Every structure is written in structure tokens, then in C-alpha cells.
Amino acid sequence: MATQWRPDTCSCVLEYNDNLQFVATVSVCSKHAALARSSAHFDEVLKHNRRKNEVVSSLVKNGVDADKIAVGYSPNAPVDNDPVLVFAEDPAIEAKVSLVFAEMPIKGNEVRPVLKTFVDLATEKVLQETVPLDGKKDGL
Numbered sequence: 164m165a166t167q168w169r170p171d172t173c174s175c176v177l178e179y180n181d182n183l184q185f186v187a188t189v190s191v192c193s194k195h196a197a198l199a200r201s202s203a204h205f206d207e208v209l210k211h212n213r214r215k216n217e218v219v220s221s222l223v224k225n226g227v228d229a230d231k232i233a234v235g236y237s238p239n240a241p242v243d244n245d246p247v248l249v250f251a252e253d254p255a256i257e258a259k260v261s262l263v264f265a266e267m268p269i270k271g272n273e274v275r276p277v278l279k280t281f282v283d284l285a286t287e288k289v290l291q292e293t294v295p296l297d298g299k300k301d302g303l
């Protein structure tokens with residue numbers, strides 16, 4: 164039984180099975196167009212989505228008020244350098260986010276998240292539901 168997944172970190176649509184393994188690519192966004200329609204596609208999108216969830220969880224755990232930030236991504240970022248974007252307007256919140264980012268461990272080939280201002284919202288993609296409080300709103 165395949166489950167259809169629409170991640171909130173790009174516009175790809177994928178199907179996976181009960182073991183969280185790739186079943187099919189339903190549609191592919193421009194960023195991921197060059198990837199093979201295989202588990203490589205699923206793994207890449209899942210990795211980026213989980214990274215976003217980790218960043219959000221870490222911010223909330225460290226006392227950043229989720230209502231004062233927005234989270235997003237750049238649709239034009241290359242696959243291998245696609246940081247999670249965190250938007251803040253209030254300088255005090257920005258300072259707190261910067262501190263959390265500075266102390267956040269970066270594993271393997273993970274990309275450090277990037278702090279943006281609300282002015283940048285016009286050119287970047289902001290996730291519809293801003294910040295999922297549990298960091299896992301989209302299920303995986």
C-alpha cells in the first residue's frame with residue numbers, strides 16, 4: 164500500500180510504502196528535476212524535510228517563540244546547498260535564532276540553516292503553515 168506524500172519543503176509529490184521506502188515519483192519540482200526517479204529522489208526530499216523539522220524543533224526547544232518566526236526554503240537553491248531558511252522580524256528574536264544556529268551541531272554534509280529578515284519573504288518560499296509546533300506536521 165503506497166502513501167502519497169506532498170512535502171512542505173518543495174513541490175515534489177512522491178509515494179512511499181509502509182517501510183518508508185520509495186515507490187514512485189508522481190511529480191517533480193524544478194530543483195529535483197535532475198535526480199533519478201528512484202529512491203535517490205525520495206531520500207533527498209525526505210532528508211531536506213527532516214532537516215527543516217530538526218531546525219524548527221531545535222529553535223522551539225531553545226525558547227524561540229514559534230509565532231515570531233517563519234520557516235521556508237529557496238525554490239532555486241541547488242540540491243547540495245539548500246539551507247532551511249528562518250525568517251525573523253524582531254531583532255531580539257533574530258539574536259536568539261542566531262545563537263541557536265551558532266550552537267547547532269552540523270552533521271555530515273548538512274547545511275547550516277540561514278537567518279533571513281521578513282523583507283526577504285518576497286523572494287523566498289515560506290511554508291504555508293509557518294512553524295509546525297511539534298516540528299513534524301507533515302508526518303514523516
Ligand SMILES: [Zn+2]
Pocket residue numbers: 173174175191192193194195208
Ligand atoms: Zn522537490
